[in-house]
Amino acid sequence: MGIEVVVDGLTKSFGKQNIWQDVTLTLPAGEVSVMLGPSGTGKTVFLKSIIGLLKPERGRVLINGVDMVNSSERDIYETRKLFGLMFQDGALFGSMSLFDNIAFPLREHTRKKESEIRRIVMERMDMVGLVGAEEKLPGEISGGMRKRAGLARALVLDPQIILCDEPDSGLDPVRTAYLSQLLIDLNAQIDATMLIVTHNLDIAATVPDNMGMLFRRNLVTFGPREVLLTSEEPVVAQFLSGRREGPIGMSEEKDAATLAMEQRALGSAAAAGPRPLVPQLEPSPGLPERRAVQRRRRRVLAMMDRLPEAARTAIARSYAPAGGGVPR
Numbered sequence: 001m002g003i004e005v006v007v008d009g010l011t012k013s014f015g016k017q018n019i020w021q022d023v024t025l026t027l028p029a030g031e032v033s034v035m036l037g038p039s040g041t042g043k044t045v046f047l048k049s050i051i052g053l054l055k056p057e058r059g060r061v062l063i064n065g066v067d068m069v070n071s072s073e074r075d076i077y078e079t080r081k082l083f084g085l086m087f088q089d090g091a092l093f094g095s096m097s098l099f100d101n102i103a104f105p106l107r108e109h110t111r112k113k114e115s116e117i118r119r120i121v122m123e124r125m126d127m128v129g130l131v132g133a134e135e136k137l138p139g140e141i142s143g144g145m146r147k148r149a150g151l152a153r154a155l156v157l158d159p160q161i162i163l164c165d166e167p168d169s170g171l172d173p174v175r176t177a178y179l180s181q182l183l184i185d186l187n188a189q190i191d192a193t194m195l196i197v198t199h200n201l202d203i204a205a206t207v208p209d210n211m212g213m214l215f216r217r218n219l220v221t222f223g224p225r226e227v228l229l230t231s232e233e234p235v236v237a238q239f240l241s242g243r244r245e246g247p248i249g250m251s252e253e254k255d256a257a258t259l260a261m262e263q264r265a266l267g268s269a270a271a272a273g274p275r276p277l278v279p280q281l282e283p284s285p286g287l288p289e290r291r292a293v294q295r296r297r298r299r300v301l302a303m304m305d306r307l308p309e310a311a312r313t314a315i316a317r318s319y320a321p322a323g324g325g326v327p328r
């Protein structure tokens with residue numbers, strides 16, 4: 001099963017530029033979480049801080065008792081082996097075949113025999129639908145295939161925590177839908193804790209168990225998906241509806257006068273509210289149930305009385321027995 005990641009009071013700056021402050025959240029073990037946020041709000045910096053590649057000046061990131069901010073480099077290095085990382089562009093070596101790219105972490109970090117490496121690589125290539133493309137070079141395949149290859153490479157060391165940085169960037173809507181399904185299928189197969197950074201509203205609406213959003217150097221919220229998806233907080237509602245009207249501007253923030261003018265111009269359209277909730281994706285037929293589902297259900301039902309009413313209603317509806325009644 002995946003491992004819980006506890007982020008506690010994390011603050012990161014570059015020189016005088018504060019990126020975000022006092023970020024506190026827990027990625028529940030084996031569940032899928034998404035971090036949203038406008039461009040430049042520090043989502044990638046957040047991922048790099050979790051694996052200890054960047055050093056926040058305050059706070060902790062606890063994984064199995066190791067603090068990825070303050071523990072010794074040796075402990076951080078060891079703990080990093082629990083991670084699988086999928087970068088925006090797949091980060092593949094251009095002169096290596098897909099097979100060799102995916103085999104790379106195994107050859108670097110383990111002493112496995114070539115026959116064992118071949119077995120693992122082929123298994124992972126099968127999981128992401130790349131069998132038959134072993135000898136292709138990254139430059140000879142589509143962006144979607146490169147992403148899947150990056151994902152296969154992230155999986156070869158059996159990670160317990162998977163971080164995906166904008167897995168949808170550069171993909172068309174159909175490929176993005178396939179990728180969303182692939183992420184859920186992976187979670188069903190390996191039960192790893194997953195954090196996906198994305199701008200993509202379809203991924204946000206259909207993939208995660210939990211969702212958060214970074215804006216104006218703060219974590220706006222983090223919790224069960226229904227909290228964000230039913231939120232009427234202006235910044236969240238604007239982001240989720242993809243509107244120009246709202247606190248998020250081209251250069252991130254707007255002034256109060258512009259906002260007031262927009263509100264007047266928008267009138268009742270602004271009161272349209274969040275878009276309807278769609279059900280979370282389920283694993284493809286033939287795959288096991290996601291083990292996270294039952295754990296999450298217990299966790300979320302135990303926190304119901306602390307959640308906003310709209311989220312409570314949405315959760316109760318999603319957990320209601322088919323014939324109606326109250327969720328248990």
Ligand SMILES: Nc1ncnc2c1ncn2[C@@H]1O[C@H](COP(=O)(O)OP(=O)(O)OP(=O)(O)O)[C@@H](O)[C@H]1O
Nearest residue numbers: 014019037038039040041042043044045046166199
């Ligand atoms: N190593 C670095 N040194 C200095 N500034 C940095 C460094 N890395 C990132 N930044 C700054 O941190 C801010 C946040 O960058 P980051 O890439 O995390 O944003 P993001 O939310 O992932 O954006 P996008 O969605 O556009 O990818 C940016 O202003 C960026 O210039």
